[in-house]
Amino acid sequence: MTARAASIRLLCLDVDGVLTDGTVQLDDLGHETKRFNVRDGLGISAVRHRLEELGVRHLYSGSKNKFDDIRDAANACGVPLSAVAFVGDDLPDLPAMRACGYPVAVHDAAAEVRAVAAFVTTAAGGHGAVREVVEHLLRSQNRWNEALSMFDSPSAPDIRAGSGGVQHEQHEQPQST
Ligand SMILES: [Mg+2]
Numbered sequence: 001m002t003a004r005a006a007s008i009r010l011l012c013l014d015v016d017g018v019l020t021d022g023t024v025q026l027d028d029l030g031h032e033t034k035r036f037n038v039r040d041g042l043g044i045s046a047v048r049h050r051l052e053e054l055g056v057r058h059l060y061s062g063s064k065n066k067f068d069d070i071r072d073a074a075n076a077c078g079v080p081l082s083a084v085a086f087v088g089d090d091l092p093d094l095p096a097m098r099a100c101g102y103p104v105a106v107h108d109a110a111a112e113v114r115a116v117a118a119f120v121t122t123a124a125g126g127h128g129a130v131r132e133v134v135e136h137l138l139r140s141q142n143r144w145n146e147a148l149s150m151f152d153s154p155s156a157p158d159i160r161a162g163s164g165g166v167q168h169e170q171h172e173q174p175q176s177t
Contacts, residue, residue: 005136005137005141007083008137008140010074012070012085013086013087016089017106017126018125018130019037019125040128058072058073058076060073066088066093067096070084081099088104088109089106094113102137103119104120105117105120108124109125
């Protein structure tokens with residue numbers, strides 16, 4: 001598995017149930033709130049920092065076909081599907097997981113999703129699972145120490161989630177991912 005992880009050049013993430021614990025809170029006015037774990041954002045930023053030369057990031061909001069979307073993202077990045085890792089948690093993620101080179105399931109993913117995964121996290125979705133994937137991929141590529149070195153300086157870059165140049169590609173009719 002480590003050899004496959006070492007060849008990954010693009011990380012694609014489901015959001016609900018992966019970057020969040022799948023919980024959606026509604027307030028009295030019907031406004032939707034999702035919970036993210038800050039450690040996941042830190043992990044993603046580490047990848048962004050180290051793979052800046054890739055230069056392309058996409059957000060597919062309200063994806064109706066995750067396979068099509070990871071194929072589009074891979075094409076946009078000039079990366080073959082065999083070099084794509086995709087992290088999922090539920091049944092709509094299965095086509096994308098089967099198509100990519102390194103399918104990953106969060107610990108509390110559906111049994112069918114775990115069954116096709118090359119790597120299953122010990123953390124549950126929304127509780128540091130993405131951070132775990134990032135560390136796993138970087139360690140497989142012998143780049144973990146390189147990523148850690150960004151924290152050596154007291155004037156380390158601001159790597160909070162969302163502080164970088166993410167290119168947002170909004171699809172119409174957003175819905176639960
Ligand atoms: Mg999901």
